[in-house]
Amino acid sequence: xxxxxxxxxxxxxxxxxxxxxxxxxxxxxxxxxxxxxxxxxxxxxxxxxxxxxxxxxxxxxxxxxxxxxxxxxxxxxxxxxxxxxxxxxxxxxxxxxxxxxxxxxxxxxxxxxxxxxxxxxxxxxxxxxxxxxxxxxxxxxxxxxxxxxxxx
Numbered sequence: 001x002x003x004x005x006x007x008x009x010x011x012x013x014x015x016x017x018x019x020x021x022x023x024x025x026x027x028x029x030x031x032x033x034x035x036x037x038x039x040x041x042x043x044x045x046x047x048x049x050x051x052x053x054x055x056x057x058x059x060x061x062x063x064x065x066x067x068x069x070x071x072x073x074x075x076x077x078x079x080x081x082x083x084x085x086x087x088x089x090x091x092x093x094x095x096x097x098x099x100x101x102x103x104x105x106x107x108x109x110x111x112x113x114x115x116x117x118x119x120x121x122x123x124x125x126x127x128x129x130x131x132x133x134x135x136x137x138x139x140x141x142x143x144x145x146x147x148x149x150x151x152x
Contacts, residue, residue: 052083052140054132059144061113061128067120067150076128076144077111083134090131093146098123102146118150 008014021029038044061073080087091107093114099122106112116124129143 052087052132052134052138053081054130054140054142055079055081056128056130056142056144060147061144062147063114064149064151067118067122067152069150070115070117071148071150072105072115073113073146073148075111075113078130078132078142080110080132080140082140083132083136083138085135087135088133090133092129092131093126094129095124095126097125098148100124102126102148104128114146114148116148118148120150120152123147123149 024030056076056078058074058076061076063071063073065071078089087110089108089110091104091109091112093102093104095102099116099118101116102124103115104112105115110130112128112130114128118124124146125148126146127143128146129141131139131141133139
């Protein structure tokens, strides 16, 4: 579920706020990172969390070996900033060149690696993307290169 924030103007018309801003203690306007509301009973509830940013480290998953061979790359990890609560992860792989059939070893984990069986002279190059969703429904993604090669 994604939260939306609306403002009502003096004429009674509501409009969606796409980028909420807040004034800090020094009087500087800054992009709001979180917005909470407090109901009549005094219970607070988070209604807006800033964007989810995903960085994949390292930026290259690679492996090589003598063919025929099944190769598994080094681990890559999705590092997330922003958002709130528990995150869900969904990795995808898009081939750019070479052999297809790369397996994502942990497709719903923050850390994964990639495996493929290659014959002599074969390689597999592509891009891996991790899409992250927080518990408010805010989505972000990041990617890395995947390079797997069988040497002679």
